Amino acid sequence: MADRHVVIVGAGPAGLLLAVYLLKRPGYRVSVFEQRADPRLTPQVQNRTFPISLQERGQQALRSISGLEQAVADRSTVCNGTIMHQASGKSRAIPRKMSSLMIDRLQMVMVLLQFLSDQYSSDQLVIQFNCRCTHLNSAAQTLQFEQPDGEVITHTYDVVVGADGARSKLREALVEQVNFPCEQTLIPDAYKSVFLTQPEDGAPLAVDKVHTLNLPNNVRMMLVPQGNTQLNGVLVFKRDHSPIAQYNTKEEILAFVQENFPRFGALMTLDEADALLSRPVANVTTVRCQRFHEGSNILLIGDAVHAVSASIGQGCNSALQDVWVFNQLLDQHQDNWSQTLPAFSDQRIPEVHALRELSDYSFPRNKLLVTEFILRLQLGRILNRWFPKRFPPFLFDLIFDSDLPYSEVLKIHQGWINKVKASTR
């Protein structure tokens, strides 16, 4: 029997990991189409990347492929907690039981690309960059792609997977063509990427911790160490309320960061202040769909079908978990995609809808609830240690230090989530 040809749109973490899993199975040929250039051949464009923290759910999906978790770990920094800084210079450490792998999104993509190209020949795998998917014709089973010179190419598929991120073209086509049940929302938070360098002779900010500092008005900076000298992160603020929009010079930007984020500002150079000034503001789109497939040959995974806010850093973990679950379902249904696709929607929808609630409402927005949150964290951990049967682990400990299904985590902490939700109305 001829190999099944799967076309994957989007060479992000989800699309590339799916290619790895499918090619491990007998009887598959995979083509991946990516709108951007090959990141291995182009200089790193800093404003398009940001650090991703991977915990057990994401790591588990990498671990099942021999050598892959290690390859990602080799390019990651291991972090075992967060330090919440204050503008006054004080700080509070929040340790984690299990460590997270911190890896830049682009680095993770490059590891996956290298892994694939080391193992598979062009008979089994084709990855085409600079190919932007513009049309899906589900009746004819064709896809159209546009190249940078304007040339349009058409490809046929047996099965197509949309792994093309939060602004998925495939999802958009399905919404237009078959009224695919899905809603897309622009969340109130927007961000600019930040890149800082620590001195070689001793890092003032611990290199095994995530660093955050919250200001009033929902402005915050989060920095993640990458190796011993680099800190990559984001300045987050309410959309259309950038705290630096009023400044026109790099000197003003530097002065703002040094005054409001003193520990971070001490590491900022005038060049980085200049880059921050001109870097575009990135808006975050969330996606909520009522199914993840259409018919027996169209599947959506990752951000394309369940993008969430980055507030608790689970988007990529859950995107990788999609692939891991999908692979298990292919096993269960002997690669019968007509059975596997609806089974995948049934299994994943309650999980990613729960994740959406957790992402939107785990972290409180007002000052009073932040104080309650810290009290719950401290008291909750003590009570859980003493009376584990009566007091479940703290919410963030379940999100970051366990692989409990998101729906279970939500059930256990629904009261807190409802409280935060009510405070936002």
Ligand SMILES: Cc1cc2nc3c(=O)[nH]c(=O)nc-3n(C[C@H](O)[C@H](O)[C@H](O)COP(=O)(O)OP(=O)(O)OC[C@H]3O[C@@H](n4cnc5c(N)ncnc54)[C@H](O)[C@@H]3O)c2cc1C
């Ligand atoms: C600031 C920030 C911090 C984050 N931190 C974390 C974190 O700590 N932990 C975590 O788990 N998650 C985090 N996330 C979320 C995480 O980045 C995403 O969930 C993850 O990248 C999703 O992977 P994906 O492969 O589904 O989509 P993407 O990473 O968006 O990849 C989609 C790919 O498809 C390509 N594409 C798009 N349209 C087309 C088209 N028409 N044709 C061809 N190709 C196309 C894109 O160029 C891209 O390469 C964060 C997100 C942000 C914004």
